[in-house]
Amino acid sequence: MSSIRSYIRANGMTSLLEVKDLVIKFALRTGEVTATNGVSFTLEKGERLGLVGESGAGKSVTGFSIINLISKPGYIASGEVNFLGEDLARVSDERIRSIRGNRISMIFQDPMMTLNPVLTIGTQMTETLHQHNPQMSKAEARAIALDKLRKVYIPSPEKRLGQYPHEFSGGMRQRIIIAIALLTDPELIIADEPTTALDVTIQAEIMELLMELCETEDMGLILITHDLAVVAQVTQNIAVMYAGSVVEKGPTAQVVADPQHPYTQGLIAALPQSSGHGERLNQIPGMMPTLKNIPPGCSFNPRCPHVMEVCKQQVPSLRSGKNSNLAACHLYPPEKDNPSAR
Amino acid sequence: MIAFMIRRLFQALIVIFIISVIGFAIKQSVGDPVRELTGISVSEEERVEFREKLGLNDPWYVQYGRFFGDAIQGDLGTSFFYKRPATEVILEKAPATLELVFVSSLIILLFSVPLGVFSAIKPDSLFSRALMGSSIVGVSIPVFLTAIMMVYLFSIKLSWLPSYGRGELVMLGGWGTGLLTLDGWLHILMPSVALSSIMLPLFIRLIRSEMMEVLESEYIKYAWAKGLTHRRVWFVHAFKNTLLPVITVGGVQLGVTIAFTILTETVFQWQGLGFMFMEAVERSDAPLLVAYLMFVGIVMVGVNTIVDLIYGLVNPTIRIAGVK
Ligand SMILES: Nc1ncnc2c1ncn2[C@@H]1O[C@H](COP(=O)(O)OP(=O)(O)OP(=O)(O)O)[C@@H](O)[C@H]1O
Numbered sequence: 207m208s209s210i211r212s213y214i215r216a217n218g219m220t221s222l223l224e225v226k227d228l229v230i231k232f233a234l235r236t237g238e239v240t241a242t243n244g245v246s247f248t249l250e251k252g253e254r255l256g257l258v259g260e261s262g263a264g265k266s267v268t269g270f271s272i273i274n275l276i277s278k279p280g281y282i283a284s285g286e287v288n289f290l291g292e293d294l295a296r297v298s299d300e301r302i303r304s305i306r307g308n309r310i311s312m313i314f315q316d317p318m319m320t321l322n323p324v325l326t327i328g329t330q331m332t333e334t335l336h337q338h339n340p341q342m343s344k345a346e347a348r349a350i351a352l353d354k355l356r357k358v359y360i361p362s363p364e365k366r367l368g369q370y371p372h373e374f375s376g377g378m379r380q381r382i383i384i385a386i387a388l389l390t391d392p393e394l395i396i397a398d399e400p401t402t403a404l405d406v407t408i409q410a411e412i413m414e415l416l417m418e419l420c421e422t423e424d425m426g427l428i429l430i431t432h433d434l435a436v437v438a439q440v441t442q443n444i445a446v447m448y449a450g451s452v453v454e455k456g457p458t459a460q461v462v463a464d465p466q467h468p469y470t471q472g473l474i475a476a477l478p479q480s481s482g483h484g485e486r487l488n489q490i491p492g493m494m495p496t497l498k499n500i501p502p503g504c505s506f507n508p509r510c511p512h513v514m515e516v517c518k519q520q521v522p523s524l525r526s527g528k529n530s531n532l533a534a535c536h537l538y539p540p541e542k543d544n545p546s547a548r
Numbered sequence: 549m550i551a552f553m554i555r556r557l558f559q560a561l562i563v564i565f566i567i568s569v570i571g572f573a574i575k576q577s578v579g580d581p582v583r584e585l586t587g588i589s590v591s592e593e594e595r596v597e598f599r600e601k602l603g604l605n606d607p608w609y610v611q612y613g614r615f616f617g618d619a620i621q622g623d624l625g626t627s628f629f630y631k632r633p634a635t636e637v638i639l640e641k642a643p644a645t646l647e648l649v650f651v652s653s654l655i656i657l658l659f660s661v662p663l664g665v666f667s668a669i670k671p672d673s674l675f676s677r678a679l680m681g682s683s684i685v686g687v688s689i690p691v692f693l694t695a696i697m698m699v700y701l702f703s704i705k706l707s708w709l710p711s712y713g714r715g716e717l718v719m720l721g722g723w724g725t726g727l728l729t730l731d732g733w734l735h736i737l738m739p740s741v742a743l744s745s746i747m748l749p750l751f752i753r754l755i756r757s758e759m760m761e762v763l764e765s766e767y768i769k770y771a772w773a774k775g776l777t778h779r780r781v782w783f784v785h786a787f788k789n790t791l792l793p794v795i796t797v798g799g800v801q802l803g804v805t806i807a808f809t810i811l812t813e814t815v816f817q818w819q820g821l822g823f824m825f826m827e828a829v830e831r832s833d834a835p836l837l838v839a840y841l842m843f844v845g846i847v848m849v850g851v852n853t854i855v856d857l858i859y860g861l862v863n864p865t866i867r868i869a870g871v872k
């Protein structure tokens with residue numbers, strides 16, 4: 207991976223997405239809380255990146271911040287979201303709107319809640335096209351919608367366009383939402399737990415469809431999930447988040463096979479197939495801290511089996527572990543000038 | 549949809565049946581039909597004979613059957629005071645009340661939608677805060693007080709608007725309408741504003757709270773994520789969903805508005821059903837009271853049925869439930 211990166215950099219090409227030191231805060235009545243604390247990652251064109259971590263780690267807010275759509279009272283306090291070199295955290299409302307749903311599409315978690323119950327599928331598809339291409343004719347928009355519905359294997363799409371969301375199953379709705387994401391041939395799709403709300407039996411099916419489409423259409427994908435097994439299947443790179451920070455990132459296969467950060471190690475050990483048959487799952491003891499009481503030093507230190515004195519005082523920066531993974535952990539010597547460690 | 553409609557109509561019939569039972573019960577306990585037909589100077593024997601002849605000694609269900617049969621044919625008895633069929637009196641007074649309710653519904657609709665929507669999408673603006681504050685005050689001022697204050701200001705102090713009556717009417721068949729002349733509109737303005745003053749704040753708050761709830765939903769967040777404009781998200785995605793509960797509550801509130809016409813009409817001496825009702829109460833005109841109750845009950849059932857059907861048209865989930 208790093209060789210591709212250095213090649214791209216050396217040739218002066220811009221990455222598809224470069225999130226840099228992103229700090230997201232929530233201005234609550236009881237005071238400000240920091241939901242992400244300096245998150246950085248890069249995505250090349252057509253790359254699929256997994257964003258994993260426990261509930262509350264800040265995955266969703268990170269995903270939404272890319273299109274500058276954090277629900278109030280959240281806001282981007284500092285950092286950059288460079289999309290093809292343009293910092294989306296700083297562009298006008300008009301500009302960001304022309305990118306949302308056009309060049310960056312989102313897929314939400316629960317397809318039962320995502321579609322508007324009183325508008326037909328056809329309306330909800332063509333409105334996106336008309337919004338981003340005002341001069342497009344109705345017939346043209348319809349033709350594109352039908353084409354995309356076929357791409358996600360919706361049978362008899364002509365008939366389906368006139369129907370309402372409640373006439374579809376959860377799996378079908380998520381296919382439709384994927385079709386909506388494809389409408390404008392975006393460069394990037396952000397999928398926030400796209401299968402967790404679905405039946406186990408169709409989760410794999412939807413995931414496969416999404417991956418296949420990203421591949422054939424050469425779209426970048428940020429896949430947000432708890433599920434390491436899914437990430438291992440779909441993505442090329444992983445960023446592991448814990449309490450608002452990226453604690454480890456690297457090529458998916460390497461992170462799964464040889465995790466460097468104790469938190470990632472814990473996550474992998476907790477996977478069902480890692481513990482022997484009939485054994486208890488090896489859950490990481492303790493709970494992730496809430497935003498209000500993140501401990502000083504490394505936020506993982508109270509749960510860490512390798513905790514040292516320094517962990518309670520100093521926030522570790524990202525550094526190479528024993529392999530090329532980057533891990534924010536004091537177990538490894540800090541690096542002074544590793545550009546991608548920042 | 550057809551099945552849905554049939555079901556709704558069937559429910560409406562049941563409600564009308566119940567209303568007729570109540571009307572019958574009132575008539576039984578309040579009205580003495582012998583008094584209706586005879587004078588005081590009739591002897592006791594003649595009265596007994598009269599009761600027998602009228603079937604007043606029949607079992608109650610036979611009497612109810614007769615009452616219901618008559619009612620279906622539009623015969624609700626004769627008014628003591630007017631000495632005319634109660635139905636005829638009702639139909640003569642109904643246009644005034646229906647026009648009053650119509651105009652105040654129009655006022656409610658015209659103001660509550662934009663104000664409710666605005667205060668939902670800009671809840672922190674000064675205007676929204678002022679609106680919410682004043683709507684609390686508005687709800688708590690009784691109608692007659694609003695009415696009297698308006699009369700004082702616009703009729704007595706400023707002499708802009710007439711304080712009573714319906715003004716110049718135009719007859720359309722049997723329907724005397726005040727909505728075709730300027731004078732009629734000047735007359736209906738204050739009563740309808742007074743009548744809408746109770747419901748308007750409620751509707752603004754209802755639309756606002758429904759809309760705010762909708763704006764928090766996932767599908768609205770998704771609409772933003774699709775890059776749609778504010779206009780499209782607010783007025784198509786959010787407003788359409790806001791409408792559903794507002795229609796339901798609106799139907800019920802319309803019925804309540806009819807009840808409030810009694811107060812409004814009394815203050816403005818508006819010659820409608822409410823005014824007539826107060827007079828009938830004073831005169832213990834039982835047949836007229838029963839006729840009023842039946843008429844208003846049927847109108848309310850009719851309105852609610854229409855509202856339900858509209859709801860069915862707006863809500864795609866119901867449409868399908870009917871087709872199944
Ligand atoms: N509207 C909000 N107001 C206050 N705090 C919020 C809000 N939305 C999110 N947060 C906080 O931000 C943190 C990150 O939330 P986020 O939804 O990104 O977590 P996540 O990693 O996506 O978790 P999950 O796996 O449960 O979806 C959480 O601690 C949450 O409490």
Ligand SMILES: [Mg+2]
Binds near residue numbers: 265266267398
């Ligand atoms: Mg989430």
